[in-house]
Each structure stands twice: as structure tokens, then as C-alpha cells.
Amino acid sequence: YLSGSGWAEYREKGEVCGIPLPKGMRESDRLPEPIFTPATKEEKGRHDENIPFDRMVKVVGKETAEKVRSIVVALYVKAAAYAKEKGILIADTKFELGTADGELILIDEALTPDSSRFWPAAGYAPGGPQKSFDKQFVRDYLLTLPWNKTAPGPRLPADVVEKTALKYREALKILTGKDIE
Numbered sequence: 001y002l003s004g005s006g007w008a009e010y011r012e013k014g015e016v017c018g019i020p021l022p023k024g025m026r027e028s029d030r031l032p033e034p035i036f037t038p039a040t041k042e043e044k045g046r047h048d049e050n051i052p053f054d055r056m057v058k059v060v061g062k063e064t065a066e067k068v069r070s071i072v073v074a075l076y077v078k079a080a081a082y083a084k085e086k087g088i089l090i091a092d093t094k095f096e097l098g099t100a101d102g103e104l105i106l107i108d109e110a111l112t113p114d115s116s117r118f119w120p121a122a123g124y125a126p127g128g129p130q131k132s133f134d135k136q137f138v139r140d141y142l143l144t145l146p147w148n149k150t151a152p153g154p155r156l157p158a159d160v161v162e163k164t165a166l167k168y169r170e171a172l173k174i175l176t177g178k179d180i181e
Contacts, residue, residue: 001091002029003117003130005050006037018052026127028091028119034076036069041096067104068097079111086175088133089124091117113168133171137164 006016007027015021017037038056039048057065072095080090093116096108109115113134123131141160142153173179
């Protein structure tokens with residue numbers, strides 16, 4: 001789905017991470033097919049940088065880059081299909097991978113409200129921002145504050161923390177049928 005930094009890049013260039021997209025797409029439109037958007041891992045407090053696939057190939061090699069792309073797209077497709085059956089659209093997500101003893105491994109959380117955009121399928125309406133069960137609520141709150149967008153960020157008020165936790169718990173319950181006690 002076309003949202004977040006991908007939406008901003010599309011409006012500016014008509015592409016995301018060097019991948020051309022059809023003309024006339026709107027915010028939150030479903031992409032014709034899932035795309036792989038690699039990024040560099042920056043130091044704590046700095047934003048990761050999206051890079052084109054050919055730059056990833058130069059950094060990790062063609063075989064590894066293609067393997068990573070294949071794995072993460074397959075993971076996304078499977079997770080998105082499961083979530084859609086439960087009533088949630090996974091608009092996008094990130095997977096952080098690394099290597100240990102020459103093997104590709106997952107090195108951070110995956111498919112959580114912190115690493116993904118979870119939208120209620122029932123209210124999906126392309127053409128603008130979507131309601132969500134993810135950290136977008138916190139991002140939107142932070143946009144109302146005057147700060148330089150560098151770490152450390154402003155302290156979140158208790159009500160913002162509580163509302164965010166409720167959104168995360170709602171996503172958990174919808175996806176798994178379970179709640180945190």
C-alpha cells in the first residue's frame with residue numbers, strides 16, 4: 001500500500017526506492033504487487049535510509065540481495081493474507097535481517113504494530129490516511145509538537161501511551177483471538 005515515506009517519495013518522483021509505480025495513485029492505494037524497499041541501518045537516533053535494490057546488491061552481493069528480497073516478500077504475502085482473513089490490512093512492514101555463521105537470520109521484531117502499518121480492513125478507504133492499530137497514533141501526536149525530530153523525542157503523556165497500548169492490544173486480539181491479561 002502506498003503510505004508514509006513511500007507516499008511522499010511517490011508524490012515527488014513517481015517511484016518508491018527506484019521502483020516506478022503507475023501514474024495517478026492516491027495515498028493508501030494498494031500497490032499492483034508487493035514491492036521490496038531495502039534500507040540501510042543507521043545509528044541510533046537517525047532514520048534508516050531507503051536505497052534502491054541495485055545499491056543493496058553492491059553492499060551485500062547479488063545472491064544475498066535476491067535471497068533477502070525473495071524471503072521478505074514471501075513473508076509479507078503470507079502474513080498479509082492471514083491478517084486480511086482476520087480483518088486487518090498490513091499496509092507495509094519491515095524485516096531486519098543479518099547474518100550469523102553465514103546464515104541469514106531475523107534480527108529484530110517482525111509484524112508488530114511497531115514495525116508495520118495495520119489498518120482495519122472494514123474501514124479501508126484509499127485516497128487519504130487510514131485508521132490504524134499501530135504507531136501512527138504516536139507519530140500523529142508528535143507532529144503536533146514543536147521539536148527538532150531528533151532523539152531523544154518528547155516525553156509522551158500517559159493518555160497517548162494508554163491509547164497506543166489499546167490499539168496494539170486490539171490488533172493482537174483481532175489477529176490471534178487472545179488478549180494480554
